Amino acid sequence: xxxxxxxxxxxLDDQKVxxxxxxxxxxxxxxxxxxxxxxxxxxxxxxxxxIMQLINKPGKIVDGTISLLGQNLLNLSDxxxxxxxxxxxxxxFQEPMTALNPVYTIGNQISEVLRKHKKMxxxxxxxxxxxLLKMVGFxxxxxxxxxxxxxxxxxxxxxAMIAIAISCEPKLLIAxxxxxxxxxxxxxxxxxxMNEMKEKLDMALLLIxxxxxxxxxxxxxxxxxxxxxxxxxxxxxxxxxxxxxxxTSGLMESLPSIYKEEERLGTIRGTVPPAHSFPKGxxxxxxxxxxxxxxxxxxxxxxQLDHEHSVxxxxxxxx
Amino acid sequence: xxxxxxxxxLIFIPMLFALSxxxxxxxxxxxxxxxxxxxxxxxxxxxxxxxxEALGLNDPIPVQYFRWVSSAVQGDFGESIVYNxxxxxxxxxxxxxxxIYLGIVALFFTLIVAIPxxxxxxxxxxxxxxxxxxxxSFLGLAIPNFFFGLLAIYFLSIQFGWFxxxxxxxxxxxxxxxxxxxxxxxxxxxxITLGLAGTATYMRYMRSEVLDVLGSDYIxxxxxxxxxxxxxxxxxxxxNALIPIITLMGFEFGVLIxxxxxxxxxFNYPGLGTLFLDAxxxxxxxxxxxxxxxxxxxxxxxNLLADIFYSVVDPRIRYD
Ligand SMILES: Nc1ncnc2c1ncn2[C@@H]1O[C@H](COP(=O)(O)OP(=O)(O)OP(=O)(O)O)[C@@H](O)[C@H]1O
Ligand code: SF4
Ligand SMILES: [Mg+2]
Numbered sequence: 001x002x003x004x005x006x007x008x009x010x011x012l013d014d015q016k017v018x019x020x021x022x023x024x025x026x027x028x029x030x031x032x033x034x035x036x037x038x039x040x041x042x043x044x045x046x047x048x049x050x051i052m053q054l055i056n057k058p059g060k061i062v063d064g065t066i067s068l069l070g071q072n073l074l075n076l077s078d079x080x081x082x083x084x085x086x087x088x089x090x091x092x093f094q095e096p097m098t099a100l101n102p103v104y105t106i107g108n109q110i111s112e113v114l115r116k117h118k119k120m121x122x123x124x125x126x127x128x129x130x131x132l133l134k135m136v137g138f139x140x141x142x143x144x145x146x147x148x149x150x151x152x153x154x155x156x157x158x159x160a161m162i163a164i165a166i167s168c169e170p171k172l173l174i175a176x177x178x179x180x181x182x183x184x185x186x187x188x189x190x191x192x193x194m195n196e197m198k199e200k201l202d203m204a205l206l207l208i209x210x211x212x213x214x215x216x217x218x219x220x221x222x223x224x225x226x227x228x229x230x231x232x233x234x235x236x237x238x239x240x241x242x243x244x245x246x247x248t249s250g251l252m253e254s255l256p257s258i259y260k261e262e263e264r265l266g267t268i269r270g271t272v273p274p275a276h277s278f279p280k281g282x283x284x285x286x287x288x289x290x291x292x293x294x295x296x297x298x299x300x301x302x303x304q305l306d307h308e309h310s311v312x313x314x315x316x317x318x319x
Numbered sequence: 320x321x322x323x324x325x326x327x328x329l330i331f332i333p334m335l336f337a338l339s340x341x342x343x344x345x346x347x348x349x350x351x352x353x354x355x356x357x358x359x360x361x362x363x364x365x366x367x368x369x370x371x372e373a374l375g376l377n378d379p380i381p382v383q384y385f386r387w388v389s390s391a392v393q394g395d396f397g398e399s400i401v402y403n404x405x406x407x408x409x410x411x412x413x414x415x416x417x418x419i420y421l422g423i424v425a426l427f428f429t430l431i432v433a434i435p436x437x438x439x440x441x442x443x444x445x446x447x448x449x450x451x452x453x454x455x456s457f458l459g460l461a462i463p464n465f466f467f468g469l470l471a472i473y474f475l476s477i478q479f480g481w482f483x484x485x486x487x488x489x490x491x492x493x494x495x496x497x498x499x500x501x502x503x504x505x506x507x508x509x510x511i512t513l514g515l516a517g518t519a520t521y522m523r524y525m526r527s528e529v530l531d532v533l534g535s536d537y538i539x540x541x542x543x544x545x546x547x548x549x550x551x552x553x554x555x556x557x558x559n560a561l562i563p564i565i566t567l568m569g570f571e572f573g574v575l576i577x578x579x580x581x582x583x584x585x586f587n588y589p590g591l592g593t594l595f596l597d598a599x600x601x602x603x604x605x606x607x608x609x610x611x612x613x614x615x616x617x618x619x620x621x622n623l624l625a626d627i628f629y630s631v632v633d634p635r636i637r638y639d
Binding site: 054079082084085086087090091095098099102103104105112113116117148150 | 536
């Protein structure tokens with residue numbers, strides 16, 4: 001999947017425009033795990049919802065292309081898009097407690113996807129749904145099929161969500177902070193399960209997370225997002241070893257390390273400015289420890305350091 | 320689920336008992352006795368005392384209560400004092416179905432208007448029709464029942480002559496389908512009048528419920544699964560949005576009965592409401608007691624139905 005120049009703006013009541021996603025380029029190759037990291041409010045969720053075209057008013061995808069296997073999803077009609085969602089691209093959300101419809105059984109909610117996209121009849125869908133439930137770790141899958149979401153724990157519901165997401169063997173799975181709402185002990189199991197399914201079904205995975213530990217373990221490539229833009233992109237190893245952008249470095253310093261004995265963890269002072277009033281120059285300039293005059297004048301472009309590492313910062317431009 | 324329903328029905332029995340006690344106690348607490356209105360100064364007081372003794376009105380209260388309840392259970396509410404001593408049950412029977420039909424027309428009107436418009440408003444908030452519906456709701460709630468009824472009679476039946484202004488049928492010479500249509504024709508104005516406040520209320524509820532559900536995570540999930548707009552609306556949204564509405568419907572029974580008392584009066588419609596009002600004015604206690612009991616039962620049954628229906632649509636409460 002290739003996303004180019006994606007812009008998603010929210011048109012707020014008072015004439016302000018929140019540029020929640022502004023010129024994002026993002027590529028996820030077949031079978032690859034790409035992590036998208038960044039603070040709250042940096043635009044990660046809006047990016048992923050844009051890919052699914054699930055942006056609600058007052059938001060709007062203003063510009064860009066989203067190509068999946070050579071087809072620009074933004075040119076599809078609403079009806080054609082329903083054939084892509086859940087089928088070619090599937091998504092898992094942060095809140096398992098509320099992501100399932102409380103009045104239908106788990107089985108019903110898995111079956112309806114199979115019946116829609118795979119044109120299965122009721123019986124086939126049931127059989128397949130039970131297989132899927134077994135795959136994601138429900139030992140009594142036949143019983144679970146007829147159970148309601150409120151009968152399952154958060155972790156179990158997230159497993160059910162995974163079963164729904166992988167039911168049509170999508171080419172791309174987007175997981176938006178799939179474990180943030182879960183107990184720490186269960187987080188690892190869920191991430192492991194997603195990774196296992198990814199390998200088994202040969203899907204690409206776009207993993208949105210706050211957890212750099214997860215990034216370190218599972219990602220192939222990492223995109224760092226700030227203020228609606230990608231500020232750094234690199235293969236995982238290089239990003240951890242030689243991060244370039246001051247924001248990325250800030251994130252790294254906020255990680256506890258077993259190698260260094262530190263008095264206290266680093267923090268980045270301040271918070272992400274609201275998307276309707278970014279500073280005039282570099283969007284990080286209000287918090288950047290290295291900010292120069294130039295940084296307050298104009299926003300740097302994303303420049304390629306080499307074929308696999310790019311960064312958006314004046315510290316790395318030639319002049 | 321069946322366990323829940325059975326338990327719910329069992330609770331119904333003590334509530335019914337409590338209701339009968341309250342109705343009986345109120346009638347006892349009311350001043351005077353059935354002879355107060357028959358008072359004839361030429362008759363010696365001792366005659367009344369004899370009659371009272373014969374009717375058991377001097378027996379201990381619990382004995383009187385059980386006598387009343389045990390005949391009420393058999394459908395015998397005694398005799399009317401005013402209407403030529405006719406059995407109360409006969410008077411009620413004639414009017415019972417009239418009121419039920421009126422209630423059904425009102426409820427039907429409420430549902431077919433409030434639900435679609437509520438859904439439309441939620442899907443197109445701040446559209447012209449949404450503003451229109453909001454305005455209508457405020458008017459519908461602000462205008463008293465009887466006033467709307469009078470307006471309707473003045474314009475729609477007197478000025479335009481579209482609907483009859485009173486009664487249930489035009490004459491006795493119609494039958495079959497013709498009679499059915501005639502009866503419906505008679506019920507439209509009182510039905511709409513009776514259903515107006517409910518329509519206004521449910522429109523608002525429906526709008527806010529649908530709006531709520533449309534913004535919920537599971538609707539986003541349904542869309543992310545590739546479900547069509549139709550499926551998202553009819554399968555995933557409606558059932559959830561209707562859950563609170565259904566609970567309110569149970570109470571609507573009581574509201575409709577209360578409204579029927581006034582609406583029937585305005586349209587001179589021969590239902591339980593008119594009977595009730597007349598009986599109160601005439602101190603016809605046997606009728607008042609019977610109707611108070613029947614209205615109470617309506618409300619209890621309404622709540623029972625709401626609870627049962629609720630447990631059918633919302634799986635979360637079956638096991639709690
Ligand atoms: N409905 C909306 N109306 C206006 N602005 C919005 C709306 N939704 C999102 N935004 C803006 O978009 C920006 C990005 O939000 P987004 O949810 O993508 O952040 P995120 O990176 O996913 O954060 P988190 O880690 O908390 O999930 C926010 O700063 C917010 O100002
Ligand atoms: S461009 Fe300037 S302000 Fe922005 S990150 Fe680089 S050094 Fe900091
Ligand atoms: Mg988010």
